[in-house]
């Protein structure tokens with residue numbers, strides 16, 4: 001889930017910070033540079049103006065000395081005006097010495113001139129040589145530089161320096177910002193957007209910066225690094241998905257095996273249960289099953305006051321049968337008799353069990369004495385129809401059954417064994433009254 005704040009415009013971008021830092025540096029640099037260059041310009045101006053004053057001095061010292069010696073006032077005035085009119089001159093003062101007289105001072109200064117102590121000035125002792133070998137001291141010339149001119153020149157210089165430096169700084173900052181934005185910020189934003197869009201499904205989408213592939217710099221390293229991490233992550237995820245897929249397949253296979261084994265086990269358990277409750281030779285219920293069912297049916301019959309009949313069946317002269325036909329044939333005979341009994345008593349709730357040897361018991365819920373006798377007769381008839389040969393029998397050529405029948409008397413009986421005992425007694429009577437019959 002992409003972070004919703006991740007792609008918000010940065011409130012303090014790298015480019016802006018870089019520009020602010022550059023401008024700050026340029027401002028500092030400009031101040032220092034302007035200071036230094038101004039000092040040099042001032043010194044330069046002073047030197048220039050000194051040399052200009054020296055030049056004026058050279059031009060006028062001779063003619064001024066001559067005019068003083070010759071007392072040519074007009075020439076003196078004119079020359080003083082010329083000196084004072086020169087641009088670098090702020091004030092000119094001429095002290096004239098004449099023998100026996102007070103020194104005369106002529107001063108000329110420009111209207112806007114202001115003379116300061118720092119202003120360059122020039123002092124020249126004027127001499128005249130009226131004839132060879134004689135030197136007469138005729139006066140002193142003092143020229144002071146024009147401070148206003150000095151300042152104006154300096155102002156122009158400083159203005160030039162300032163404008164140049166500021167323009168330079170602005171251009172430099174703009175260039176740096178443009179370059180940084182063009183070569184770094186745009187790509188960093190592109191990388192940020194790419195990373196923000198990344199998800200397990202988009203890991204295979206490579207990061208591609210919109211610039212010449214030949215470029216080899218830190219951004220190329222970053223691009224390669226991001227793609228490398230994506231490749232590794234995608235491989236890892238593929239492997240993980242494969243593991244999960246294999247694991248799921250193994251789990252399914254295991255579940256199928258467990259299901260199959262559970263089904264086999266429950267089938268085996270069911271089979272075991274059936275075996276534990278059935279007679280292995282005939283497949284009928286065994287004594288254990290019969291004991292369970294008989295109690296339930298007895299209670300149900302008592303509770304619902306429904307009739308309940310029990311048949312005790314015994315094959316006649318079975319020992320003789322075994323002796324004559326052999327034990328294996330005896331077993332086959334038992335199975336045949338069991339089949340006939342099973343078919344004869346196949347209604348819901350009716351239970352046929354082999355209690356042991358050649359003795360069978362039949363539970364007949366819902367049947368009274370007459371009905372039970374009728375179905376018992378039908379079973380002996382079915383056996384007769386099957387006509388299993390029994391040459392050793394004293395009552396028939398075929399295998400026959402003696403059946404004892406008893407029905408529930410709820411007034412006299414409070415336990416199933418009483419009913420069973422009555423059926424046994426009836427069987428005894430059937431046996432002793434000639435076999436091959438149903439006795440009550």
Ligand SMILES: Nc1nc2c(ncn2[C@@H]2O[C@H](COP(=O)(O)OP(=O)(O)OP(=O)(O)O)[C@@H](O)[C@H]2O)c(=O)[nH]1
Pocket residue numbers: 281314315316317318319320322326327328329330331334356357358431
């Ligand atoms: N083949 C076979 N014979 C069995 C089996 N169980 C019991 N027997 C035989 O069944 C015979 C039962 O004989 P008896 O109890 O004397 O009764 P009977 O010979 O049928 O005589 P009555 O019942 O009086 O007619 C015995 O010989 C047992 O050996 C069995 O599972 N298979």
